[in-house]
Amino acid sequence: MLTAFACLPLLQSCYSLSGISTDAASIQVEPFFNNTDLGPANLGPNFTNRLKDYYQRNSSLRVVPESGELQIEGMITDYRLTPVAPVSSGNTLQPDAAAFTRLTISVRANYVDNKSPGNSFKDKSFSFYADFPNSQDLISVQESLERKIFDQILLDIFNATVATW
Numbered sequence: 006m007l008t009a010f011a012c013l014p015l016l017q018s019c020y021s022l023s024g025i026s027t028d029a030a031s032i033q034v035e036p037f038f039n040n041t042d043l044g045p046a047n048l049g050p051n052f053t054n055r056l057k058d059y060y061q062r063n064s065s066l067r068v069v070p071e072s073g074e075l076q077i078e079g080m081i082t083d084y085r086l087t088p089v090a091p092v093s094s095g096n097t098l099q100p101d102a103a104a105f106t107r108l109t110i111s112v113r114a115n116y117v118d119n120k121s122p123g124n125s126f127k128d129k130s131f132s133f134y135a136d137f138p139n140s141q142d143l144i145s146v147q148e149s150l151e152r153k154i155f156d157q158i159l160l161d162i163f164n165a166t167v168a169t170w
Contacts, residue, residue, distance in 0.1 A: 027167050029120045032066045033073025037080055037112065044084035044110075045147075052081060052112070052155060059159045064167060077166065079114035082130070086143065089136060108143070109134040110154045116166050129165065133157040 034057045039049035056077070057068045066075065088103030111132035118124040135150045137143075 035078030083111035
């Protein structure tokens with residue numbers, strides 16, 4: 006039992022019990038720019054800050070402003086509203102009327118792993134969506150939808166960069 010605790014620091018130096026596999030100590034997160042027509046102006050900074058927070062909360066990596074052993078940057082490429090779940094009127098489907106609207110957000114990222122260059126990737130896309138009833142307007146649900154969508158995209162980016170699942 007004592008031997009297991011004595012080896013724990015050695016294991017944590019290259020493998021985290023949370024599924025992180027990297028011997029890097031720092032990550033540099035460059036601003037993700039909003040390159041969409043419909044997305045709110047603060048979408049890029051919000052995503053960038055949430056990404057930094059995600060790495061800090063879920064790994065032992067330090068977020069640094071420059072010269073990170075790991076580096077990630079990218080842009081938000083799509084912010085789209087699409088009608089889904091067409092409604093019917095009697096026996097006919099009304100394609101112009103929908104019960105729900107889908108908000109889809111897509112992000113493209115470039116990742117550089119200076120410790121293990123084989124883990125790097127360029128122009129990898131991450132996308133997720135959330136639906137809301139047409140009885141609600143986008144403004145009233147926008148923040149919660151963006152949070153839900155970002156949560157999944159952040160997890161996907163984290164898994165693609167430093168997780169070993």
